[in-house]
Amino acid sequence: MTNPPSSPKHHDAIIFGGGLAGTILAERLHSAGKQILLVNDPQKSRCSRVAAGLINPIGGKRLKLIWQAGKLIPHAKAYYQELESKFGKQFFHPRSIHRELVNDQEKSFWQKRLDDPNYQRWVGDSAEDHFTIPEAGYLDTNTLLDTIHGELQSQDRLLSSSFNYDDISVTESAVEFRGRTARHAIFAEGHLATGNPHFQFVPYKPAKGIIASIKLVGACLSRDSKIIIKGKFIVPRHDGIIQVGATYNWDDASDTPDEAGVAEIESFLNQHFGPGNWSFEQIRAGVRPATAGAYPVVGPHPETPQIIAFNGFGSKGSLQIPYFAGALSQHLQIASAASTDTQLPSETLPSRFLKTKNSKPKRWIATEVAKAEVLKHLSNGDLVIDATAGNGHDTQWLAESVTSEGHVFAFDIQTQALETTRQRLEKHQLDSRVTLYHAGHENLLETIPSEFHGNISSIVFNLGFLPGGDPTLITKSDTTIQALKASLQLLKPGGLLSITLYPTHSGAQEEVELVLSWFNDLFPEKFSTYMEPHPQGNPHSPYPIFVRKKP
Incomplete structure (x- = not known):
């Protein structure tokens, strides 16, 4: 028997993080003949070990087609089939998905989606309250991870160890790690990247999720049954395990299942199977x-x-x-040839988050300060409200920020404002992410569907008059206070309310004083409040104030 090759001291790449991302990337680079080392701490983030591994082209509450689904899904399936041929094991398990539409909002969204020809290749049977996705399935992540880790271990390309960022030093031409050198250090450490000093400018938004394994009492699901999605998913796996999930918790980055998330799963199971007809076998986060x-x-x-x-x-x-691992592998081949070209999509590059050194500092603008603060609290899939749509600027960046999986509810009482906003959204192909209401913001509670009450991530108010419109038509103190009180009921725990005040607008002083009085009277046990006055203390400048609903 030949001995495995000894681990070299010089590598093409050292990959930090042995979850699904780092492991697949390591396999692709290793198969391409690259000298790699995968550094994996089995005790750290285990998201890939918990994940259901769903491959589903239509996701989220808004039933949006996943970005580049027509390219990414065929590529993923082909890659997993290659691995299956290589190792003689099955990793990808094809399953159709039965998606149930759980409320009128989802049914309305789905009727709009059916008019989009891009959906036709993915959808099978469809009715008013459900549809099927034939070309879907799930990845057996644990079997894949164990298999690739085993191969890398046999080749002395896997280091099971924790690491500190201080262990990694960067020179002009290489990186060094514990006596080893490499052309590149690749970070695939999952949500722990929030502590990566090299990429502090990337706005990672970790989201804890709970997935449970259950046992049915007096019933069973066939191992090749469809995957069911109705708010939560139910996956009858090939090995007889029934997986159920998942929850979203943006405020807790631990791997410990939280009580609220477990209760959410339990409530779903009681509704679907009935109390007493199921039991938990395992709960993981x-x-x-x-x-x-x-x-x-x-x-x-x-x-x-x-x-x-x-x-x-x-x-x-x-x-x-799989697709992006292949793209990065090609990029590294080109980089080794001293080319400045790249095979990586510009939408994914870290540089999209970084301001250039030569960019001129912007003057202090209250609405930009408010925008920056709100963006810190937004994630893809969020529900948000623009309580004063105006010319649609706030509506646009809110829609861009929550992505195709989220949604914006925008209000304005002026027809001109709504039409301008509508045109702006259509120009940027964002109109499907926004519901426009021709109503005053004092009607928030009555207008927003009740199932979204307590689930809104951010609400934005930009008080005063419509820019370019009639300056005598301004927001009024009585309706504004009513709207602000309603906003607190609509926000989810941890949600943010942003209000930009205009003290020098004609007729606005009374509104500013009443809003500040309301703001200062909020209970500190329930809400945290803060404001951003003009940095030079300009008393005539607009300024934003913020209210965060405590978890």
Whole structure:
């Protein structure tokens, strides 16, 4: 028997993080003849071990087609089939999905989606309250991870160890790690990337999710039954395990199942199977490495190309990772040839989050300050409200920020404002993400569907008059206070209310005083409040105030 090759001291790449992203990337680079080392701490983030591995082209509450689904899904399936031929094991399990529409909002969205020809290749049977997705399935993530780790271990390409970022030093031409050198250090550490000093500018938004394994009492599901999605998913696996999930918790980045999430799963199971007809076998939690946008983070650091990010795949890792691992592998081949070209989509590059050194500092603008603060609290899939649509600027960036999986509810009492907003959204192909209401913001509670009460992530008020409109038509103190009180009921725990005040607008002083009085009287046990006055203390400048609903 030949001995495995000894681990070299020089590598083409050292990959930090042995979850699904780092493992598939390591396999692709290793198969391409690259000298790699995968550094994996089995005790750290276990999201990939918990994940159901769903491959589903139509996701989220808004029933949106996943970005680049027509490219990413065929690529993923082909890659998994290659691995199956290589190792003689099955990793991808084809299953159709039965998607039930759980409320009128979903049914309304689905009727709109049926008019889009891009959906036709994915949809099978369809009715008013459900549809099927024939070309779907799930990845057996644990079997895949164990198999690839085993191969890398046999080749002395796997280091089971924790690491500190201080262990990694960067020179002009290489990186060094514990006596080893490499052309590149690739970070695929999942949600732990929030502590990566090289990519602090990337707005990662980790989201904990709970997935349970259950046992049915007096009933069974066939191992090849359809996957059911009706708010939560039910996956009858090939090994007889029934997986149920998942929850979203943006405020807790631990791997410990939280009581609220467990109760949410339990309530769903009681509704679907009935109390007493099921029991928990295992409850696990993992933290998804999501970002503030719909795209992963794949590519070199804009100033230090030896450092590369391969992260931020969120709940779509099984679907996205094979394609982007291949793209990054090609990028490294080109980089080794001293080319400045790249095979990586611009939407995924880390540089999209970084301001250039030569960019001029912007003057202080209250609405931009408010926008920056709100963006810190937004994630893809969020529900948000623009309580004063105006010319649609806030509506646009809110729609862009929550991505195709989220939704914006925008209000304005002026027909001119709504029409301008509508045109802006259509121009940027964002209209499907927004519901426009011709109503005053004092009608928030009555207008927003009740199932979304207590689930809104952010609400934005930009008080005063419509820019370019009639300056005598301004927001009024009585309706504004009514709307602000309603907003507190609509916000989810941890949600943010942003209000931009205009003290010098004609007739606005009374409104400003009453809003500040309301603001100062809020209970500190329930809400945290803060404001951003003009940095030079300009008394005539607009300024934003913020209310955060405590978890």
